[in-house]
Each structure stands twice: as C-alpha cells, then as structure tokens.
Amino acid sequence: MSPTSLARQNSELADRRVLVVEDDPTVLEVATTYLQSAGFIVDVATDGFDGIDAAARLSPDLIVLDRMLPGIDGAEVCRRIRASSSVPIILLTALGSPDDRIVGLEAGADDYLTKPFSPRELVLRVQSILRRSMNEFAPELAFELGEFSLDPSARIVTKHGAELALSAREFDLFSFLLKHPRQVFSRDQLLRSVWGWEFGDLSTVTVTVRRVREKIELDPTTPVILTTVWGVGYRLNIEGAS
Numbered sequence: 001m002s003p004t005s006l007a008r009q010n011s012e013l014a015d016r017r018v019l020v021v022e023d024d025p026t027v028l029e030v031a032t033t034y035l036q037s038a039g040f041i042v043d044v045a046t047d048g049f050d051g052i053d054a055a056a057r058l059s060p061d062l063i064v065l066d067r068m069l070p071g072i073d074g075a076e077v078c079r080r081i082r083a084s085s086s087v088p089i090i091l092l093t094a095l096g097s098p099d100d101r102i103v104g105l106e107a108g109a110d111d112y113l114t115k116p117f118s119p120r121e122l123v124l125r126v127q128s129i130l131r132r133s134m135n136e137f138a139p140e141l142a143f144e145l146g147e148f149s150l151d152p153s154a155r156i157v158t159k160h161g162a163e164l165a166l167s168a169r170e171f172d173l174f175s176f177l178l179k180h181p182r183q184v185f186s187r188d189q190l191l192r193s194v195w196g197w198e199f200g201d202l203s204t205v206t207v208t209v210r211r212v213r214e215k216i217e218l219d220p221t222t223p224v225i226l227t228t229v230w231g232v233g234y235r236l237n238i239e240g241a242s
Contacts, residue, residue, distance in 0.1 A: 012131075013038075013039060013040070013127055013130055013131065014039040014040075015039070015040075015041055016039075016040055016041065016061040016062070016130055017040070017041045017042075017043065017058065017059075017060045017061050017062075018035050018040045018041070018042050018043070018060060018061065018062050018063070018064060018126060019042075019043045019044070019045065019051070019054055019055060019058060019060035019062075019063045019064070020032055020035070020042060020043070020044050020045075020063075020064045021044075021045045021046075021047075021048070021050070021051035021054070021063065021064070021065045021066055021069065021074070021077065022044070022046065022064070022065075022066045022069075022092065023046050023047060023066060023068075023069055023070055024066070027066075027092070027115070028044060028046070030119050031064060031119060031122060032044060033119075034119040034120070034122065034123050035064075035122070035123060035126065038123045038126075038127070040126070043058055043060065047069055047070045047071045047072075048069040048070070048071045048072035048073065048074065048076065048077040049071050049072060051063075051065065051069070051077050051081075052072075052077055052080050052081060055081050055085065055087065056084075059087075060087060061087070061088075061130060061133075062087065062088045062089070062090065062126055062129060062130055063081065063087055063088070063089045063090070064090050064092060064122070064126070065077060065078060065089055065090065065091050065092065065109070066091075066092045066093075067091055067092060067093035067094070067100070067104055068093075068094060074091060074092075074093075074104065075103050075104055075107040076107070078091065078104065078107040078108050078109050079107045079108060081108070082107065082108030082167060086165065086166060086167050086168060086171075087168070088110045088111075088129045088130070088133065088167070088168035088169070089108065089109045089110055089111075089167075090109070090110065090111045090112065090113065090122075090125055090126065090129070091104040091105075091109040091111070091112040091113070092112070092113055092115060092117065093112055093113070093114055093115065094114070094115040101114075101201060101203065101204075102203055102207055105203070105204060105207035105208065105211075106207055106210070106211070108167055108211070110129060110167055110168050110169035111125055111129060111169065111195075111204075112204075113125065128196055129168060129169075132168070132172060133155065133168055140152035140153065142154075145178055145181060145238050146238040146239045147159055147160050147238075147239075148178060148216075148238070149161075150175055150178050150179075152175060155168075155171055155175075157171065157174060157175065157178070159216060164215045164216065165215065166212070166215060167211070169194075169195075169208055170208060170211055170212050170215065172194050172195075173190065173194050173205075173208050173209070173212055174212050174215075174216070174226075176190070176193060176194050177226065177234075177236040178236065178238075180236070181236050181237075181238045182235060182236065182237065182238070183235065183236075184229045184232050184233050184234070184235045185233045185234055185235075186232060186233035187202040187205040187206065187233060187234075188202070189233065190205050190233070190234070191204070191205055209226060209234055212226060213225075213226050224237065225237055225238070
C-alpha cells in the first residue's frame, strides 16, 4: 500500500503535526516523505537539543524520536519532554535487546520501532496512536469510580479531583482498566486491547504498568490499586467497583 493510499484512508488525520528527531539523513528523508505523503505536517530536528526545543516551540501532535542522537541521547530527550508534556512519542531504536527497549519505555516513550523498520509500519503506528487520541469513535460519557474520574473525550483522569499526568499510552492502559475493574488481564490481552498488537514485546506492557503505578499508587513498590495476579496478569482494584 502506498503512502498516498494511506492518506486517502485516513483523511481525518490530515494536517496533524509530527516532529521527527533523527540524525541519519536517509532515515530522516524516508520517514519524512512517507509521513508527508500520508497527509501529516512534518517538522524535523537532527539532534537531541534541537528536538527538545522544537517540541516546546511547535507543540506537535506526535514525536518520532531516534534512540541514538548526537549531543544527548533519545532516552534523555524523552525524559525531558515527558517532564512537561504528554505528547505521544514513538522511539526508533537500532538497539535490539529488550533492556535497551525498556530504557526507552521507562523514559516515557509510548511505542517503539526497531531499525530497520518499514516506513509503511511507521505511518500506521502514527495513525493508530493519533486516532486513539482523537476519539474518532462515538464519544464516551465521563464517569467516576472510587477515587478516580475518567473523561474519555478530554482524555483526562483525576484522582481526588487532581489531574494525573499520564502519557498517551498510560492513559489508554489506565482508562481501559477503569472500564473493566476487578477483571484480570494477561499481558497478551492488554497488548491486543490497548496497543492493538497481535504480537510484540510483553515488556512494553510491564513497563507501562509500572509507569501507571507511579502516578496512581501511594507506594508504587507495594501496589494496592493496580496489582499483579501472579502467573496470570494484572487487576485494577477499586473500592465500590462491582
């Protein structure tokens, strides 16, 4: 499928702004060409410091971020952006080991692609994340559950009235669990239901659960709200949920 075909099928995403932070000129050109052909406005930065500056100045709808950058590496760029923004971040990494991918996820990345990657897959990942953040489907009603309130249309979760600083993927995971309290989900099930992947690195789920716990638990090292059911998966325990 050509990038032009992808654009026709996803016209609702036209004019969304994507920032690509990549120092390899070939990768940068390919990613930019495909994303522009798919209808996105694309801005570029070629090192980490420029990427941080561009993220603050341009307020992109999504960032595609290389893991290995001159000046400051992609994981640190991600941490600094995430300190003040929940913008979705897709990490591009040539480092194939699970530990290297986990570093990026723990820094706040929502997704990752391993180099060499298919430019078509990059476009599809960008479209998938942005589509979720736009709530293209019928609007869902806000509701309260225990100490939490969820407003799906505004993509806001509050705890005791205070808004939680959740990244795009953290919001997706926690809102899914809020809609299914006291149910146990395996990592495979969450990967399919939240990420939309039929297969993938299960540590992606593990790291995102850990990041959510840091936002919702009084003591993330001994969670009582988002707990592990050993050998099975994870369960959200909310007082008053049936």
